Amino acid sequence: MSKLTVSIPDDLHQKIREELEKQGITTSQFIEQAVTNFFEKPKGDNNMATRTLAFQVSEELFQRIKAYLARYEEVHHRKLSQKEFVIGLIEAELDEADEEFAAAEAAAATENTEVEQAAEEPEMDEPAEDEDAEEPAQPEEAEDAEPDTEEAEESVDATDQQEVNAQY
Numbered sequence: 001m002s003k004l005t006v007s008i009p010d011d012l013h014q015k016i017r018e019e020l021e022k023q024g025i026t027t028s029q030f031i032e033q034a035v036t037n038f039f040e041k042p043k044g045d046n047n048m049a050t051r052t053l054a055f056q057v058s059e060e061l062f063q064r065i066k067a068y069l070a071r072y073e074e075v076h077h078r079k080l081s082q083k084e085f086v087i088g089l090i091e092a093e094l095d096e097a098d099e100e101f102a103a104a105e106a107a108a109a110t111e112n113t114e115v116e117q118a119a120e121e122p123e124m125d126e127p128a129e130d131e132d133a134e135e136p137a138q139p140e141e142a143e144d145a146e147p148d149t150e151e152a153e154e155s156v157d158a159t160d161q162q163e164v165n166a167q168y
Contacts, residue, residue, distance in 0.1 A: 004031070029079045036078075 008016075020030055057065075065082065072080045 023079075023081055025079050025081075032078060033081065033084075 016027070016030060020027060023030070025033075065085065069080055069082065069085060072085075
């Protein structure tokens with residue numbers, strides 16, 4: 001590990017000491033967190049306005065969070081503040097929700113496209129109906145063919161009649 005010495009104004013140093021007491025961490029841990037946050041933050045976030053989000057939790061949940069944070073420090077050899085922990089949870093849930101919303105919107109868009117296509121299909125059937133309108137002309141030809149069959153039958157009947165007449 002390397003050591004770093006810095007000179008800062010007294011009022012800033014006082015603010016750091018107050019934050020150290022509040023978080024229960026050492027100066028080294030605080031500086032490590034500050035530097036890590038600086039390098040891990042996306043470049044556009046430095047000027048982002050902040051808002052306070054405050055809420056109460058049960059004692060049981062509070063103790064579970066404290067136990068988690070202690071295990072985190074043992075495993076990762078750095079202290080994770082309650083604020084970092086909660087913000088991480090919120091960001092993870094919001095990212096997941098964004099993915100779910102995107103998937104739902106994509107599904108809705110697909111469904112809308114299918115509905116639009118289904119609505120367009122009857123329009124495609126209309127030209128087919130025009131073709132069907134031409135088909136009755138074919139049955140008329142078929143009807144013309146039927147008289148030919150009738151004429152053939154009449155011809156056969158006439159031939160049979162002639163044979164009968166010849167016999168008498």
